[in-house]
Amino acid sequence: MIPYGRQDISDADIAAVVDVLRSNFITQGPAVPAFEQTVATYCGTAHAIAVNSATSALHIACLALGVGPGDVVWTSPITFVASANCALYCGATVDFVDVDSTTANISIDALRAKLEAAKVSNTLPKVVIPVHLCGTSCDMRAIRALGDQYCFRIIEDASHAIGGRYLDEPIGSCRYSDITVFSFHPVKIITTGEGGMAVTNDDELAQAMNLLRSHGVTRDPALMTGESDGGWYYQQVALGFNYRITDIQAALGTSQMARIDEFVQRRHEIADWYDEHLVDLPITALARPDDSYSALHLYVIQLELDDTSRSHRAVFDSLRAQGISVNLHYIPVYTHPYYKQLGFQAGMCPMAEAYYARAISIPMFPTLTRNEQTAVISALKQACAA
Numbered sequence: 556m557i558p559y560g561r562q563d564i565s566d567a568d569i570a571a572v573v574d575v576l577r578s579n580f581i582t583q584g585p586a587v588p589a590f591e592q593t594v595a596t597y598c599g600t601a602h603a604i605a606v607n608s609a610t611s612a613l614h615i616a617c618l619a620l621g622v623g624p625g626d627v628v629w630t631s632p633i634t635f636v637a638s639a640n641c642a643l644y645c646g647a648t649v650d651f652v653d654v655d656s657t658t659a660n661i662s663i664d665a666l667r668a669k670l671e672a673a674k675v676s677n678t679l680p681k682v683v684i685p686v687h688l689c690g691t692s693c694d695m696r697a698i699r700a701l702g703d704q705y706c707f708r709i710i711e712d713a714s715h716a717i718g719g720r721y722l723d724e725p726i727g728s729c730r731y732s733d734i735t736v737f738s739f740h741p742v743k744i745i746t747t748g749e750g751g752m753a754v755t756n757d758d759e760l761a762q763a764m765n766l767l768r769s770h771g772v773t774r775d776p777a778l779m780t781g782e783s784d785g786g787w788y789y790q791q792v793a794l795g796f797n798y799r800i801t802d803i804q805a806a807l808g809t810s811q812m813a814r815i816d817e818f819v820q821r822r823h824e825i826a827d828w829y830d831e832h833l834v835d836l837p838i839t840a841l842a843r844p845d846d847s848y849s850a851l852h853l854y855v856i857q858l859e860l861d862d863t864s865r866s867h868r869a870v871f872d873s874l875r876a877q878g879i880s881v882n883l884h885y886i887p888v889y890t891h892p893y894y895k896q897l898g899f900q901a902g903m904c905p906m907a908e909a910y911y912a913r914a915i916s917i918p919m920f921p922t923l924t925r926n927e928q929t930a931v932i933s934a935l936k937q938a939c940a941a
């Protein structure tokens with residue numbers, strides 16, 4: 556089986572983890588701030604808060620922006636469920652903005668139209684969470700302009716996108732957003748096993764997220780009320796969680812960061828080769844706009860079923876049967892039973908549903924070999940043959 560995604564762990568990565576295991580701290584030690592500093596420097600952001608998953612990062616990002624009951628958060632329907640669940644964790648309601656047909660990222664036209672309608676009905680969002688699908692940036696300049704006009708805050712879900720760039724700056728620079736979130740799950744661009752991070756240029760948001768990831772507890776006298784009782788003293792000043800990442804994971808993350816540009820470059824070589832070899836097939840790849848250097852977490856193909864008698868499902872099943880472990884990113888979030896029970900109905904985002912009806916993610920990871928890519932293409936030819 557050729558998987559759709561896989562981590563690349565080097566001897567140096569293993570040595571970095573072993574070093575931590577032999578050191579005094581396997582959690583709450585120096586490897587965590589070192590990892591945060593590495594990512595903050597790479598992205599050009601003032602602050603980085605490492606946590607145990609991107610899901611946790613999205614949750615504390617929403618809380619730091621004050622999302623709570625009565626608030627509305629908007630995101631893309633073509634994403635992993637965590638991008639929407641984070642709003643529900645805070646007691647807010649969530650809604651979905653349809654996607655662009657060429658990138659499957661949030662559609663600026665759909666966003667503008669939905670904002671105009673929400674203004675009339677007094678249901679404007681407090682926060683919008685654009686998702687950089689496959690590692691390709693959304694049109695952040697346009698989203699930020701709308702944010703300024705309609706007074707919403709922005710969290711970039713860049714779970715797919717560390718190592719990518721937008722308008723010649725790293726994704727994560729937060730030039731057009733309040734907070735950017737990364738995931739370090741093994742299929743993503745770099746890995747810590749499980750792990751995530753929130754980056755921001757805002758001192759107060761950073762301080763709030765820092766407290767929330769560790770029980771809302773502080774030892775910083777500047778954050779306490781009243782006097783310290785003594786050297787042992789700490790205070791709980793907010794209701795936080797244990798969302799901490801370990802030093803074991805952070806050391807792996809820092810070591811992986813040394814190869815991030817290499818990883819993304821390799822993903823581009825793989826994508827360019829796919830682009831060339833898909834031309835004779837009834838397939839369109841997702842667009843990678845010129846203003847963006849995609850991190851290429853995924854390579855999504857869209858089947859042009861009009862020209863073939865095979866169904867989407869038949870092509871998918873045939874690829875799996877031929878040993879290509881394809882996947883589908885993603886099922887429109889609001890069509891899941893949990894969301895249907897909240898009142899969402901099929902048909903609300905027609906572009907997202909049209910995308911879902913013909914998308915397939917084919918293998919994409921740095922160690923994918925040319926021979927494996929050739930096998931993917933010939934399996935696709937077989938699968939698409941009527």
Ligand SMILES: *Cc1c(COP(=O)(O)O)cnc(C)c1O
Pocket residue numbers: 607608609610611634635637638686712714715737738739740749750751
């Ligand atoms: C992977 C992913 C997440 C969740 O990441 P975890 O680190 O597994 O919590 C959130 N959003 C998107 C778009 C993702 O792909």
